[in-house]
Amino acid sequence: MSPNFDVSSKRKETIKRSTSRNIRFIQAALSVVNSTRISPYSCKYSKKVYTQHQLLVLVLFKDYRNQHYREFIEDIGDMETIQQELELSAVPHFTTLQKFFCRIKTLYLRYAFGKTLNLFYSNDNPIPITAIDSSGFTSGYSSHYYSVRTGKIRKHFLKTSISVYTEQRVITGFIASNSRVHDTRYAHRLLRQCHKIRKSDCYVMDKGYDSEAIHRLIREDLHADSIIPIRSWNNEFVGGIYRQKMALHFDDVRYRKRQLVENMFSVLKRKFSGDLKARIFAIQKKGITGKMIVCNIHRFLQFLVFEVFYRAKKTIMNNQTDDSAGFFTHPPDKYIRHNMFPHNHKIRKYIIT
Numbered sequence: 001m002s003p004n005f006d007v008s009s010k011r012k013e014t015i016k017r018s019t020s021r022n023i024r025f026i027q028a029a030l031s032v033v034n035s036t037r038i039s040p041y042s043c044k045y046s047k048k049v050y051t052q053h054q055l056l057v058l059v060l061f062k063d064y065r066n067q068h069y070r071e072f073i074e075d076i077g078d079m080e081t082i083q084q085e086l087e088l089s090a091v092p093h094f095t096t097l098q099k100f101f102c103r104i105k106t107l108y109l110r111y112a113f114g115k116t117l118n119l120f121y122s123n124d125n126p127i128p129i130t131a132i133d134s135s136g137f138t139s140g141y142s143s144h145y146y147s148v149r150t151g152k153i154r155k156h157f158l159k160t161s162i163s164v165y166t167e168q169r170v171i172t173g174f175i176a177s178n179s180r181v182h183d184t185r186y187a188h189r190l191l192r193q194c195h196k197i198r199k200s201d202c203y204v205m206d207k208g209y210d211s212e213a214i215h216r217l218i219r220e221d222l223h224a225d226s227i228i229p230i231r232s233w234n235n236e237f238v239g240g241i242y243r244q245k246m247a248l249h250f251d252d253v254r255y256r257k258r259q260l261v262e263n264m265f266s267v268l269k270r271k272f273s274g275d276l277k278a279r280i281f282a283i284q285k286k287g288i289t290g291k292m293i294v295c296n297i298h299r300f301l302q303f304l305v306f307e308v309f310y311r312a313k314k315t316i317m318n319n320q321t322d323d324s325a326g327f328f329t330h331p332p333d334k335y336i337r338h339n340m341f342p343h344n345h346k347i348r349k350y351i352i353t
Helices: 002-034 052-065 069-076 079-088 094-103 106-118 143-151 187-197 214-220 239-247 253-272 281-321 333-340
Strands: 129-137 159-164 170-177 202-204 225-227
Touching: 002 106, 002 281, 052 079, 052 094, 052 187, 052 281, 069 094, 069 214, 094 281, 106 159, 106 281, 129 187, 129 225, 143 253, 159 214, 159 253, 170 187, 170 281, 202 253, 202 281, 214 225, 214 239, 225 253, 253 281
Parallel strands: 129 202, 202 225
Antiparallel strands: 129 159, 159 170
């Protein structure tokens, strides 16, 4: 009897943890979506059964759980706590989410993505190092079995470039293209985009971005440092003033941070899938935008769990051992809330002490 009891208790504990994790994501996603300019209803003739905020949070929650529409709606029907958090009067049909996602403008998703950065920053201080790289998301709406039987193996993918703040591993910008293009083609747009959202003191990239024009843009227009290794063409001549500076003085210490952008691609594809089920390029771009929003919210929740609560527990333990020195044994809530993250009040409101 005791082994069975231990297994059931562990299963209940696992279910409880997953439920609390889902609730935290719903609360964070709701705070992001409610801060956008999305109107509650798409038009005045709407049936007003569900708000656009509720539907968008459900779409993001589907990407967070890495599920299809049908499977996701079946699970939502069994999650009463999630329905209460979203104030759903009834569980929507899976086609309701599909049609909503096709209908919503990409601009609103972009605006929601920008709001996710406000979870981490509340001031305009520049970022020390930003890493940029690109990878592909597979357009896998057909099964591999069907492709093998028909002899038409699909290799189409969307090349996506992202910029990542290396210290907190937050995605600060992204651009998706419908074809295989060189890394430097959309580098100028991505640099201006991420620099407009959050300025950076240094940009690190791999050899694929080696270009005098990119160096000139970063150093002269954006007023930041650029660290890009030089491509070797088996000749001694290196063209360009800034490329020559890279050949003479290359900062290996800061360049090592570039690998963190590859780690973010790994997180995106492992946790939230690297396949896009949509066939239309516009909807595929919406899918990539949704993945970026979910990834930043997921990172924010990790930030709370590992940074806030761990540090709070460690602070309390240190204060309990320093009773003789005159420190307080149990720090008040105000100490934990304001001393752990004094730079951002939006993080402090999520801390539960």
